[in-house]
Amino acid sequence: MKNICSFFSSLREIALLLKGRIPYQLVIQYTDRCNAQCPQCGMRASENYRRSTLSMDKVKRIIDYAATQGVKAISFTGGEPFLYFDEIVSLLKYAKEAGIKYTRTGTNGFMFTESDSVNYRSRITKIAESLADAGIYTLWISLDSAVPALHEAMRGLPGVVAGIEKALPIFHQHGIYPSANLGINRNIAEFPLDGISSSDVYHAFRSAFEKYYRFVIDLGFTMVNACYPMSVQNSNHTTLNPVYRAASGNRLVQFSSLEKAAVFRALFDAIPQFRSKIRIFTPRSSLSALIRQYLLGEAYCYPCRGGREFFFIDARDGNAYPCGYRGHENLGDFRELTRDKITIQETCRKCDWECFRDPSELLGPLMDLCTRPAVFIKKILHDRHCMKLWYHDLKYFSACNFFNGTIPPDYQKLSRFSFNTKLARS
Numbered sequence: 001m002k003n004i005c006s007f008f009s010s011l012r013e014i015a016l017l018l019k020g021r022i023p024y025q026l027v028i029q030y031t032d033r034c035n036a037q038c039p040q041c042g043m044r045a046s047e048n049y050r051r052s053t054l055s056m057d058k059v060k061r062i063i064d065y066a067a068t069q070g071v072k073a074i075s076f077t078g079g080e081p082f083l084y085f086d087e088i089v090s091l092l093k094y095a096k097e098a099g100i101k102y103t104r105t106g107t108n109g110f111m112f113t114e115s116d117s118v119n120y121r122s123r124i125t126k127i128a129e130s131l132a133d134a135g136i137y138t139l140w141i142s143l144d145s146a147v148p149a150l151h152e153a154m155r156g157l158p159g160v161v162a163g164i165e166k167a168l169p170i171f172h173q174h175g176i177y178p179s180a181n182l183g184i185n186r187n188i189a190e191f192p193l194d195g196i197s198s199s200d201v202y203h204a205f206r207s208a209f210e211k212y213y214r215f216v217i218d219l220g221f222t223m224v225n226a227c228y229p230m231s232v233q234n235s236n237h238t239t240l241n242p243v244y245r246a247a248s249g250n251r252l253v254q255f256s257s258l259e260k261a262a263v264f265r266a267l268f269d270a271i272p273q274f275r276s277k278i279r280i281f282t283p284r285s286s287l288s289a290l291i292r293q294y295l296l297g298e299a300y301c302y303p304c305r306g307g308r309e310f311f312f313i314d315a316r317d318g319n320a321y322p323c324g325y326r327g328h329e330n331l332g333d334f335r336e337l338t339r340d341k342i343t344i345q346e347t348c349r350k351c352d353w354e355c356f357r358d359p360s361e362l363l364g365p366l367m368d369l370c371t372r373p374a375v376f377i378k379k380i381l382h383d384r385h386c387m388k389l390w391y392h393d394l395k396y397f398s399a400c401n402f403f404n405g406t407i408p409p410d411y412q413k414l415s416r417f418s419f420n421t422k423l424a425r426s
């Protein structure tokens with residue numbers, strides 16, 4: 001309970017929780033411009049469509065309003081946010097000063113290329129200094145494979161992996177501990193995965209995830225996240241209409257329901273060996289729920305909080321949406337969205353977007369505890385496996401200092417999560 005209280009740190013937040021609500025979280029797409037070529041993404045540079053970037057002023061007004069609404073987390077996404085590095089830094093700083101605790105952004109790492117150039121160190125030092133000054137909480141760096149050549153070919157960014165390796169110690173010296181961000185795709189398993197059984201998919205991905213975790217640890221990362229594959233075109237839900245073009249119909253990120261269950265199971269099984277060595281965002285309770293959703297049905301997952309407390313701000317019109325994938329539900333200007341106007345019920349499980357699905361799953365039992373204690377107790381009695389995973393995740397998140405990317409890992413705390421075969425099997 002101490003862990004939970006430290007996350008819900010104000011009386012206002014605890015009062016919200018008792019009403020079955022949680023603090024807001026915003027993903028602001030600052031731009032849909034990008035300079036990379038990822039085949040699994042509709043925003044790659046070669047896609048021909050009219051690109052958009054929000055104005056700083058508009059975003060600042062959104063942040064002002066967000067602060068009055070007790071928004072806890074703001075992530076600036078793209079496209080490639082660092083094409084507008086100075087603007088993003090000043091918005092991160094603005095959000096921090098407005099009282100937003102968790103400020104985040106990510107990059108494809110294009111600025112880490114050409115790491116042999118004479119001014120590389122001074123260039124990266126300036127970047128690290130600016131981000132540290134802005135008080136960024138989490139910086140994600142994309143890395144989609146344990147094979148540098150494969151990642152670089154997919155992104156169209158030669159030399160980026162060597163540059164990341166050189167940059168990490170510079171970031172660490174400035175109190176920034178970036179997270180590697182794995183976009184799960186078929187390539188990470190390094191061989192064509194068409195026409196093979198779910199069991200083969202499981203084994204290919206299990207060894208790929210283990211190799212990936214070893215690789216990012218050796219590269220110098222102290223945190224790692226996984227983005228679940230977004231293949232909306234392959235979804236059973238025809239009602240999805242992505243505004244966020246990170247979704248793709250490319251075969252690299254298309255998986256059948258059985259394949260998804262196998263991939264999530266592989267990740268679920270790979271994580272325990274590495275939890276004491278690197279801070280891993282991905283909650284196993286969430287993976288377990290997704291596995292059960294794909295094998296047994298939706299009732300096994302908590303519904304997503306997208307459109308209730310989590311929102312996506314689109315670069316094209318600057319409006320709020322329940323998430324990046326429910327484009328037919330334009331909620332208008334976020335600054336006019338008061339809690340009493342939010343009528344969307346939390347029933348959606350139409351995609352696997354981890355940004356919203358993982359926190360929804362983690363906070364689900366907590367909401368039950370506060371608003372439906374009988375349901376919570378029933379779950380403890382009848383779904384011990386799930387509740388044990390959830391409790392273990394909470395303890396792990398606490399040992400990771402809630403993924404505070406401004407401090408190094410506390411390996412003594414993480415050592416409590418050394419590989420435990422009994423738990424790994426559960």
Ligand code: SF4
Nearest residue numbers: 034036038041044108
């Ligand atoms: S995944 Fe990111 S880096 Fe790659 S094309 Fe899309 S927006 Fe650009």
Ligand code: SF4
Nearest residue numbers: 304306323348350351
């Ligand atoms: S599950 Fe969440 S992120 Fe996915 S479509 Fe539904 S509200 Fe959006």
